[in-house]
Amino acid sequence: MSVSSFADSSKVWIKICGITSLEDALMAVELGADALGFVFYPKSPRYLTVASAAKVMLRLPPRIVKVAVVVNPSREQIETLEKELPIDLWQLHGEEDSKADCWQSRNIIKALRPPFERKLEPWKEIVHAFLLDSKSEQWGGSGIPFDWKEAAGLRRHSQKPFILAGGLNPENIQKALLEVDPFGVDVSSGVESYPGKKDKKKLSEFIEKCKKERRFR
Numbered sequence: 001m002s003v004s005s006f007a008d009s010s011k012v013w014i015k016i017c018g019i020t021s022l023e024d025a026l027m028a029v030e031l032g033a034d035a036l037g038f039v040f041y042p043k044s045p046r047y048l049t050v051a052s053a054a055k056v057m058l059r060l061p062p063r064i065v066k067v068a069v070v071v072n073p074s075r076e077q078i079e080t081l082e083k084e085l086p087i088d089l090w091q092l093h094g095e096e097d098s099k100a101d102c103w104q105s106r107n108i109i110k111a112l113r114p115p116f117e118r119k120l121e122p123w124k125e126i127v128h129a130f131l132l133d134s135k136s137e138q139w140g141g142s143g144i145p146f147d148w149k150e151a152a153g154l155r156r157h158s159q160k161p162f163i164l165a166g167g168l169n170p171e172n173i174q175k176a177l178l179e180v181d182p183f184g185v186d187v188s189s190g191v192e193s194y195p196g197k198k199d200k201k202k203l204s205e206f207i208e209k210c211k212k213e214r215r216f217r
């Protein structure tokens with residue numbers, strides 16, 4: 001699996017993050033998600049154990065990109081997750097070291113917070129994509145958008161796909177797509193009824209609006 005293989009498509013790549021149950025995973029798949037994210041950060045309200053993640057991830061169709069979201073993981077955590085779960089991509093959501101051996105041979109999405117520009121450099125040779133998220137004390141899942149002007153001009157600094165995240169929801173997604181024109185989008189709290197539980201109406205509206213839009217570049 002490689003997100004780069006999608007990068008030429010004019011369709012918006014859709015990742016639904018913070019999946020905690022098989023019910024929500026299958027609902028997102030049925031509605032048309034391309035990728036699902038599973039949060040392995042114990043302090044998150046969307047955290048799930050390896051055993052509970054296995055019950056979901058092992059039941060997903062191969063076309064769905066399965067993303068393990070981690071925050072400053074230890075080598076032991078990476079190896080345990082990798083041994084038990086069908087992980088296609090690692091989403092690094094903390095302050096990981098781009099030079100660490102463990103990232104050189106894995107498929108990576110690096111999450112960054114504004115200001116983005118100078119943070120691209122250490123990662124741009126090794127990542128599959130960058131995820132642009134808001135600043136947040138809990139690292140991710142804040143539900144608060146950043147100023148999308150911060151995303152302008154980043155293509156000059158890296159050819160890698162950009163995934164827009166942070167406070168997206170059914171109300172602002174069309175405006176976000178028009179202003180930023182990202183390769184893909186990532187949403188968690190904007191399509192929830194409460195932290196850790198996805199809401200079918202919000203999810204369906206969000207995905208439908210993404211599918212109506214086309215990428216310009």
Ligand SMILES: O=C(O)c1ccccc1NCC(=O)[C@H](O)[C@H](O)COP(=O)(O)O
Nearest residue numbers: 017044140141142143166167187188189
């Ligand atoms: O969602 C979390 O609780 C979380 C906790 C720690 C690190 C990352 C986390 N989520 C990562 C994501 O990919 C979210 O989708 C992204 O931060 C956007 O979240 P939201 O603003 O709620 O859409």
